[in-house]
Amino acid sequence: MSSFHLYFIKPIGKGKTSLLTQPTPASTSQADSPRKLSSLLRLDIWKTPYRKILLTLFGFHLAQYLAIPIFPIFNVRVLNLNDDQLGISTALFYLTVFLGSTQLRNVVHRLGNKRTTGLGVAAMASYPIIVAYSHNIAIFYLASIVGGFAWSLAGGAYANYMLEHIPPDDRPPYLAWYNIALNIAVLVSSLAGPAIADQIGLFNALILFGIMRFLAGIAILKWG
Numbered sequence: 001m002s003s004f005h006l007y008f009i010k011p012i013g014k015g016k017t018s019l020l021t022q023p024t025p026a027s028t029s030q031a032d033s034p035r036k037l038s039s040l041l042r043l044d045i046w047k048t049p050y051r052k053i054l055l056t057l058f059g060f061h062l063a064q065y066l067a068i069p070i071f072p073i074f075n076v077r078v079l080n081l082n083d084d085q086l087g088i089s090t091a092l093f094y095l096t097v098f099l100g101s102t103q104l105r106n107v108v109h110r111l112g113n114k115r116t117t118g119l120g121v122a123a124m125a126s127y128p129i130i131v132a133y134s135h136n137i138a139i140f141y142l143a144s145i146v147g148g149f150a151w152s153l154a155g156g157a158y159a160n161y162m163l164e165h166i167p168p169d170d171r172p173p174y175l176a177w178y179n180i181a182l183n184i185a186v187l188v189s190s191l192a193g194p195a196i197a198d199q200i201g202l203f204n205a206l207i208l209f210g211i212m213r214f215l216a217g218i219a220i221l222k223w224g
Contacts, residue, residue: 042173042176042177045173045174045177046177049165050165050166050174050177052223052224053161053162053165053178053224054177054178054181055223056216056219056220056223056224057158057162057178057181057182057220057224058181058182058184058185059215059216059219060121060154060158060213060216060217060219060220061181061182061185061186061189062185062188062189062212062216063189063209063212063213063215063216064121064124064185064189064213064216065185065186065189065190065193066189066192066193066196066209066212067127067128067193067205067206067209067210067213068189068190068193069190069193069194070128070193070194070197070202070205070206070209071128071131073194073197073202074131074132074202074203074206075131075140077202078202078203079131079134079140081137081140085137085140088141089140089141089143089144090144092141092144092145092148093144093145093147093148093151094148095148096144096145096146096147096148096149096152097148097149097151097152097155098152099148099149099152100148100149100151100152100153100156101152101156104116104152104153104156104157107153107157108156108157108160113157113158113160113161113164114161114164114220114221114224115221116153116154116156116157116161117153117154117157117158117161117220117224118217118218118220118221118224119153119217119221120150120151120152120153120154120155120156120157120158120217121150121154121158121213121216121217121220122213122214122216122217122218122221123146123149123150123153123154123217124147124150124151124154124213124217125210125211125212125213125214125217126143126146126147126150126210127143127144127146127147127150127210128206128207128209128210128213129206129207129210130142130143130146130147131143131206132203132206132207132210154217161224162178193205193209196208
């Protein structure tokens with residue numbers, strides 16, 4: 001599908017100018033400046049309002065990925081789900097992601113990207129919490145359905161929410177800082193999630209991570 005989408009990208013016409021400006025090479029005096037490292041790292045970005053976007057999205061991804069290593073263990077050890085049940089739940093999740101995505105334009109038009117992202121992230125709290133209380137397969141399937149709709153909102157809107165706060169002629173360093181924040185969140189949460197579950201148990205860990213997802217959504221709505 002990504003290759004299919006690339007087919008529709010058309011080059012900018014000769015009479016049009018690109019939104020992105022070519023970076024100017026650093027002069028010799030700039031290269032010898034003591035501020036070289038700060039300039040290369042674009043630390044000035046952390047002095048802009050985009051700092052709040054980076055911090056709130058970091059909190060979102062941290063809460064998001066903390067629970068991910070726990071799901072397979074909980075599904076097999078506690079819920080004793082078989083391959084067919086896991087396959088059906090995955091299909092239900094992505095089916096509802098697809099259905100929810102078809103309505104994303106209408107939701108964003110009414111609420112805006114920020115509110116759609118915040119509400120979607122807060123709604124993502126429902127997935128680990130419902131999974132934790134899945135006493136039967138029907139409840140587990142419900143978690144997949146609700147979680148799919150929540151992710152269709154958060155996953156579909158947060159990139160545009162972020163881009164709204166990035167200067168169109170200076171996107172690469174801003175996106176680079178976002179990728180740094182994302183990868184740190186993935187690394188920390190992938191290590192911390194199982195460690196926390198070992199200390200407080202799988203059930204309590206899912207509840208805790210669900211609460212953290214909800215708080216991350218509130219943080220986006222309030223401070224993002």
